[in-house]
Amino acid sequence: MLKLLLPLVLSSSFLVPAQASASSWTLPGVGGVGATVESADGRLRLKVSSKSADVLSVADLGVITSAGDLSKDLALTAESHRTLRTSYRMTTGKQRDRSVYQEESRLTFGNSSGSFALVVRVSDDGVAFRYELPGPVTVQRETGGFELAPDATSWLQPYNAQHENEHAQATASTAPTGQFGHPALFRAGGNYALLAESGLDGRYSGARLTHTQGSSRYDVQLADAAVASSGALATAWRTMIVGDLATVTGSTLVDDLADPARFSDTSWVQPGLSSWSWLAENSSPRDFERQKDYVDAAALRGLKYVLVDEGWSPVWLPELTRYARARGVEVLVWFHWTNLESQAQRDEWLPKLVAWGIKGVKVDFMESDTQGRYRWYDAILADTAKYRLMINFHGSTVPHGLARTWPHLMTMEGVRGEENGLNATRNTILPFTRNVIGSMDYTPTRFATPSNPKPQTTNAHELALPVVYESGWTHIVSSPEELASQPEGSRFLTQLPTSWDETRLIAGAPGSEAVIARRSGARWFVGGIRSGGAGTVAVPLSFLGGSGRWLVEVVSDSGSTLSRTSSVRRASEQLAIGVAERGGFALQACPYTAGLTTCDKPYRQAPGTTVLVDASSTEVAPGGTVQVQGIFVARTGGPVRDLVVAPEVPAGWTLVSRSPVRKNRLDDGESVSGSWTLRLGPAGARGDVELVVAGNYTAPDGRRIHSAGAVAIFAEPLPPRGSTYVSDLPWTNETNGYGRPQQRDHSHGGDNPPGTLSIAGQTFAKGVGSHAASSLTTWLGGACTRFVADVGVDDGTTTGEGSVTFVVVGDGRTLASTPVIRAGDSATHLDLDVTGIKRLTLATTDGADGKNSDHADWGGTALTCAP
CATH class of the missing domain: 2.60.40.10 (Immunoglobulins)
Known part of the structure; x- marks a missing residue:
């Protein structure tokens, strides 16, 4: 990492009165971005401007704490200022090397209920503020509300915990009543404003914006009813990225405000493209042989990774990993977050993954912005860094600068991605909203074939998405056969990086068009997409720079296939690229030398x-x-x-x-x-x-x-002795049909937390809670004579929904098998002779009607063994 430069601290008498009144101050600005704090009748307002034009303001700044209302009757008690100049390097993102210049103003206000410091930072791409409070303190809510011009155009995403709704266009005042997620985009005149959060982790709570139709004010609502701190508390940064569309798109403000990296050796952190089978073939992650096909497709095209999603088995995953690594492909693996929820689960799984040769994990279904869930993010980020495992958060919140703090965080979902269907309009909004604030796991590039047409977008549109969208890991969703059907598309992907030295917006408008250029070393890649009818996209080549010549290769639609054209150009020229309806293009450019025919770097498969x-x-x-x-x-x-x-x-x-x-x-x-x-x-x-x-x-x-x-x-494990229970013994093998692993002495719970084992009102302090289809094996070593259990569907399942059969196997021989048992049925008692049995297996099946709600309880599971 680059060494941080120490901030330059200036005198405290920095505030410049905007008028003769002492209740209005102009804060130091940067590059045309300005901020002013006003106090009227003891209430505070922060005004934000860009190039001397007012963009938005934040009214009623302050917080409500358990001690009182810190938003009214406020008086300034202290002030200070410092200039911050920092440099840092990212492993992902739109720009590897970052140089930051910010002006920070700290104003301390108080009333009879207490005090807080309003900390404001101004940079050339926006303004951010947060509250710092002495502890102990309990924050109940923030009172500041963002006020826009009523007729400002808005692009807002109705809030849900996984941030996966579609954006809708309206105005600041006509947008419907409701809650909206970050980031939220507005346009007033020639200026845009993107509202986001930064510096958010387990020390605070996530937030969303609330709005009442007819008003142009957007208030902050925390996910938690209260946030308590035993010491001093700093809230999240309320971040306002402002300027023209190019400034907003290229902003790094959310990362700039985040905590510095927690570790410096990032040699093991490797962004890259990945082959991914789940979207094209939902059942394929359960199929070892089909996963090998995806490995082979990745090896053929130089993709660095293959992602094995939900359904993989620990029985064959180590072998698949060896198969992949021998071909130069590394393996990433999916987890439901509840499988890595506790410290004990992470201590069990993470070293096992490292031993298998796995390079990273995709963790899914967190779906919460609460402080408790953010504390879990903190814990798993620290643990995966310890084991040098990269990580992707899917079913997650949106980025808040975590990729700067934790350089092994490759991407996050927090977006309505391609798994929710192809949508050209959505695609042209996301570059200016969600993807501005951090890597986005959109899972793009689904190529159409004659047998599987996809009229919502074209193949060139799909090929452009991994350039238009930035993501440290980019999971390509086309099947091996779909990739093979588009050789020019596959060729382009073979060359495509996923980490960038530089990013520029070439052209675009939310909802209609996006053309974005990204540089890696000496090569430029450009992706262009549009949502409307067929036409011509103008691409000025000035981003190439210099007076020399460039070889420019363009991949575009040619009917149902992709074709490539090449030409030698100068940066002073402009390309006119024809695109189909809801189409696009992908471009690669490199410095031209005599005889050069392609920008492609040679690729050779592993021996x-x-x-x-x-x-x-x-x-x-x-x-x-x-x-x-x-x-x-x-x-x-x-x-x-x-x-x-x-x-x-x-x-x-x-x-x-x-x-x-x-x-x-x-x-x-x-x-x-x-x-x-x-x-x-x-x-x-x-x-x-x-x-x-x-x-x-x-x-x-x-x-x-x-x-x-x-x-x-x-x-061989040591055999059990005396009277014991299966839930107290080590298991030599365990698989479960859904979610978290089988639970010792608790019910499984499905998506709910584990609970008490209960069958038709009969509860059990000991036993195993599973979700069919499941299996566990424990070693008896011939030392036991009797096994007793009561089995049935857990009472947490709605009557009639769950259906399970229970099977007990000893050394490969079936000792007992029940008929289908349903929710509400009384427990079935098992009393079995296990004399001489070495391996005892407890298994469930899904009753032949699917696994939904099949929460199976093994009550008791008592063993009588030799003393």
Whole structure:
């Protein structure tokens, strides 16, 4: 990270009276953006201007606390000013390197109920303010309301907790009564104003805007009824990005106000394009073989990642990860947020993902702006950073500058994205609203085919979206077959970065058109989209700069396929690009030299390699050893260089023989082998364990590739003793049909919190709560003789909705199986002989009518074992 420059602190006598009255002060401005604070009858107002034109104001500044009303009868008690100059670097966003110049004014006001500091920062792209209060304090609400010109055009999104409604255009006064989410866009004359939040985390509460039709005022409503702090409290920044449309679109104000990065080594943080199957084929994440097709499609086109969404299984995900990494593709994996809700869950899952080779997680369905949920964001961001796992928040709030504070945050949803259908009008609003404030997980680029036409947008429109929209991870939603149907589109995606040195708005207007240029190194990429009829888009090339010549390649619609044209141009020229109805285009430009025919950088697939692994035994007891042999084979596409072959030692195991096998070069058809002894320690993982041998090497294109194989063995746990319960034992395997994992001594709850295990009014202090279809296995080791349980559908399920069958399996043999049990049915009692059983499995099925509401309870689950 770049080292921050210390702020320059100036004298406190900075305020310049706007008039002779001492109740009005002009704050220091920056680059044509100005701010004025006024006090009338003890009430405060902040006025914001751009290029000497009033844009908006904030009336009745202040807060209501449990101690009283801090919005009236206010008197100034102190003032200070400082100039802030900072520099920082982002891993994502519209501009890697940021230089910030802000003027900060701090005005302290008080009345008989207490005091607060109004902190205002002015920069060349807007104004922000927040309240700072001495503690302890409980804030009940903020009183400041944003006031716009009544006829100011508005683009507002009705609020919901996942921020996924459509934007609607109206005026500031005619917009309907209701709640609206951040960011909110207004236009008054030649100036725009985008209202947002920044510096928001678990120390405060999220907010939305409230409005009454007929008024042009928008008030702030917190998600929580109260925010308490035992010490001093700083609210979130109320952020007003102002200026022309190019200034608003290019603003970095939300990031500029956020806390600096919590860590400096970002070498492991890698933005990139990803192949993603869920939208094209909702059931495909459950299909190991189909996921391999998506890996192959990513490898063929140089996409850095494949995202495996809801439905993946821990049974095959490690193997898929090895398959992908051997082909130069890294794996990202989806989680319902409740699977990572607690510290214990994160402590279990995150190191496991790292051991599998997973590079990042997509966490979904948070859907809340409360302080409690923001505290969870803080916790999981810290934990994933600890394990060097990148993260994407889906079903989430919108960005508040978190990507600056946590550089491994690649993107956030908080948008009505392509999974909600294709919509050309929506697409031309989002560049000027939601995407201004941070990376946006829109999941774009669904190509049409003759068998699957998509008339809402064209293929060129879809191809332009990963340029028009900024996202550190961009998940491409076309299937392998759809990608193959558009070779020019696939070729363009192979070249496309997702992190940028520079971004510029070329042309556009919310709801009708957006043309955005982004630079990575010496190359420029431009995406253009429109919502209306066919026509010509004018693209001035002045953004290229300089007096030299540029090779410009344009991909546009040619009927149902994409075609590419090339020309040599100068920055003084202008392109006229024809686009279809609801169409678009994608452009790549690079400095021209004689004979240059394409801007494409060469891409070469990873060599074909195989790692064969064998073990001396299929089972190992605690303290025992197993010998592992690995053979690395270079098959095609080599040579491979700087090869290191060694086992990946699971946590709690030790490597008895430690030397890796090294080879400077292997040509196609050559191989190298090694043998190592591993010992299972007392803290080693138990159950089904994969012992992995990996070869790490340098490919011909310079990439470092990881190729591995594995052998499965069973690490025996210690058998249970005496009287115990399945919920108190370690589980060697566990899968669940929905949401969070199976719950020990609580019901599952579905989307609701876990509760008491209850079947037809009968409650259980011990047991397991699951959601069909589910399975768990625990090790008895032949030490137990009896298993007793009462099973049924949890009372938290509406009568008649849930339908479950329960199955008990011992060492692969079915010991008991119930008929379909429904919500409201009495518990079915199980009393089984488990003498000699080593592995006991408790499974449920969905009753053959789908998994909805199938909340299954295993009440008791008592075991009688040898003392």
